[in-house]
Amino acid sequence: xxxxxxxxxxxxxxxxxxxxxRCVPISNHLYFYWYRQILGQKVExxxxxxxxxxxxxxxxxxxxxxxxxxxxxxxxxxxxxxxxEDSAMYFCASSVVINTEAFFGQGTRLTVV
Amino acid sequence: QxxxxxxxxxxxxxxxxxxxxxxxxxxxxxxxxxxYQQFPGKGPALLIAIRxxxxxxKEGRFTISFNKSAKxxxxxxxxxxxxxxxxxxxxxxxxxSGSRLTFGEGTQLTVNP
Numbered sequence: 001x002x003x004x005x006x007x008x009x010x011x012x013x014x015x016x017x018x019x020x021x022r023c024v025p026i027s028n029h030l031y032f033y034w035y036r037q038i039l040g041q042k043v044e045x046x047x048x049x050x051x052x053x054x055x056x057x058x059x060x061x062x063x064x065x066x067x068x069x070x071x072x073x074x075x076x077x078x079x080x081x082x083x084x085e086d087s088a089m090y091f092c093a094s095s096v097v098i099n100t101e102a103f104f105g106q107g108t109r110l111t112v113v
Numbered sequence: 114q115x116x117x118x119x120x121x122x123x124x125x126x127x128x129x130x131x132x133x134x135x136x137x138x139x140x141x142x143x144x145x146x147x148x149y150q151q152f153p154g155k156g157p158a159l160l161i162a163i164r165x166x167x168x169x170x171k172e173g174r175f176t177i178s179f180n181k182s183a184k185x186x187x188x189x190x191x192x193x194x195x196x197x198x199x200x201x202x203x204x205x206x207x208x209x210s211g212s213r214l215t216f217g218e219g220t221q222l223t224v225n226p
Contacts, residue, residue, distance in 0.1 A: 035214070042217065042218045043157060045214060095212065098208055099145050100212070101162060102212070106155055107155070
């Protein structure tokens, strides 16, 4: 069964460092998303991406964040200068078309120390 | 107006019982309402979803009831099993917002054997 794959599963980084979280969406999907979930809280939308550009972003997705689809399979989230409050689970998701089933990856647990 | 309110925060039922989780929304532009199941350390997994043109959708032991006039929808889990113990999130999205999912706060379901 096709699935969204995320790497690494856990990343520990020092405050102020740059991190790149990687995702391989389901191959025939066209819409890609990043969400985050702070421990014990609800899942929050960060950004959606379609046709090699950002479709929408939330207020969380400030200038420290960027997304990229560097090739035909990968989708990345970069945090330029990590803060302690960036510690969370980051989930990548993808969907075939707009406003339909979105499938989530297993997540990357980011710990900023 | 983008919020989705979910209740209860936690729910304990006996094996074989019915689990009911409720969600309410404000934005009438929402037109897609999925439910996700999340186990600890895993990503949200799509369980079942509904659109506002129907009042009920059933898949196996899982049923969504949708009340458009009340702007409420609920998940019913029939014959609840210990393996159903997880956190359940309702969500909502709309085509106009690029299908960003707005999640409820989550319900931690425990099914006792």
